[in-house]
Amino acid sequence: MMRTYSEILSVQNARVKEWASLLERRGRDKQGKYLIEGYHLIEEALKAGAGVETILFLADKGLPGELASLGGAAAAEWIGVSSAVLAKCSDAQTPQGVLAIVAKPEVGxxxxxxxxxxxxxxxxxxxxxxxxxxxxxxxxxxxxxxxxxxxxxxxxxxxxxxxxxxxxxxxxxxxxxxxxxxxxxxxxxxxxxxxxxxxxxxxxxxxxxxxxxxxxxxxxxxxxxxxxxxxxxxxxxxxxxxxxxxxxxxxxxxxxxxxxxxxxxxxxxxxxxxxxxxxx
Missing domain, CATH: 3.40.1280.10 (SPOUT methyltransferase, trefoil knot domain)
Incomplete structure (x- = not known):
């Protein structure tokens, strides 16, 4: 089954600004979400059923199949983005090409x-x-x-x-x-x-x-x-x-x-x- 996805290429997009705000604690606390970056972390989050809501990947490189096939991936929203959008949402000097937005768990x-x-x-x-x-x-x-x-x-x-x-x-x-x-x-x-x-x-x-x-x-x-x-x-x-x-x-x-x-x-x-x- 071919997975469908949307694209957001402009850094001025309202959703991109929301994602970028998750780099700061105030944004994370307000939205109840956080960012993870890189194939390994996203793989671990998907395997653990950690509430991955959205996965961002470089549109020009296509859907990362190794993640798309994992358990929990079907529930996530997949969005192809530009390298500029990915850089805006990353604090790494060299972005790893894939990001995810994850809901914070409630563990008391x-x-x-x-x-x-x-x-x-x-x-x-x-x-x-x-x-x-x-x-x-x-x-x-x-x-x-x-x-x-x-x-x-x-x-x-x-x-x-x-x-x-x-x-x-x-x-x-x-x-x-x-x-x-x-x-x-x-x-x-x-x-x-x-x-x-x-x-x-x-x-x-x-x-x-x-x-x-x-x-x-x-x-x-x-x-x-x-x-x-x-x-x-x-x-x-x-x-x-x-x-x-x-x-x-x-x-x-x-x-x-x-x-x-x-x-x-x-x-x-x-x-x-x-x-x-x-x-x-």
């Missing part, structure tokens, strides 16, 4: 608490989009149940954040919440709240992370805020033998997540098929 904290919450990453004011994206990717890699974004954390739908996740934002729930309200409810459900601190006396390797644990990491410069730290059950430090003052927050999160996974996995289950050499 209540749903998180009602479901599996055995291993969760909680972020308290992480500001760098690349750090947030990397943490989400690491959480996905170890099979964490969710990522929670506290107030003051960078927007999940920032294009730089989305690119850094490499599609992992479609593999696990990501929830925005008021940590002062959420964390006490998590503790009531048997969750141990673990924060990182350079002043902590306990190593993360000496801490039992096999039971339900939420790993809380803070702002790049200030760390975990005092109010959130006061809610924690245990503070841990990642021991270092070199002269570095501290680890980048994304690196620290990755160390803690993989230590939690190491403690939880039967060594007999680990084999070469679990190892990835993709460091892109």
């Amino acid at each position: 904290a209540d749903a998180l608490l009602a479901g599996a919450h055995d291993l969760v990453v909680v972020l308290d004011g992480v500001q760098d989009p690349g750090n947030l994206g990397t943490i989400i990717r690491s959480a996905d890699a170890v099979g964490a149940n969710a990522v929670v974004l506290g107030r003051g954390t960078v927007d999940l739908y920032n294009p730089k954040t989305i690119r850094s996740t490499m599609g992992s934002l479609y593999h696990l729930p990501i929830v925005e919440a008021d940590l002062a309200e959420l964390l006490p409810h998590a503790r009531e459900r048997g969750v141990r709240l673990v924060t990182t601190s350079l002043q902590a006396q306990r190593s993360c390797y000496e801490t039992d992370l096999r039971e339900p644990a939420w790993l809380i990491l803070g702002n790049e410069a200030k760390g975990v805020s005092p109010g959130v730290a006061a809610l924690s059950d245990v503070q841990v430090i990642i021991p270092m033998q070199g002269q570095a003052e501290s680890l980048n927050v994304a690196m620290a999160a990755t160390v803690l997540l993989f230590e939690a996974m190491r403690q939880r996995i039967d060594p007999a289950q680990i084999n070469s098929s679990c190892v990835s050499n993709d460091y892109s």
Whole structure:
């Protein structure tokens, strides 16, 4: 069956202006939508049933068949655009030739608490989009149940954040919440709240992370805020033998997540098929 599509070639078109506004948080919040770019991200979104509404592709290159054949693609609107339109809607120096407009999901904290919450990453004011994206990717890699974004954390739908996740934002729930309200409810459900601190006396390797644990990491410069730290059950430090003052927050999160996974996995289950050499 031949898929039909329309064309929009002028950057002055009203819809193009709406799409371009999604590059800014104000536009995303107003429309309840966000942009993703590139074949890999759009493929992951379509496979996950992530609410892809519109797919833009270069009209002079034709419909990208490898995407058109995927599940969920039939529900999307396909529009051929000019290179000028694509550039206007992209923040990349070299646009990748295909963009999609996706509806934001509605995932509340209540749903998180009602479901599996055995291993969760909680972020308290992480500001760098690349750090947030990397943490989400690491959480996905170890099979964490969710990522929670506290107030003051960078927007999940920032294009730089989305690119850094490499599609992992479609593999696990990501929830925005008021940590002062959420964390006490998590503790009531048997969750141990673990924060990182350079002043902590306990190593993360000496801490039992096999039971339900939420790993809380803070702002790049200030760390975990005092109010959130006061809610924690245990503070841990990642021991270092070199002269570095501290680890980048994304690196620290990755160390803690993989230590939690190491403690939880039967060594007999680990084999070469679990190892990835993709460091892109």
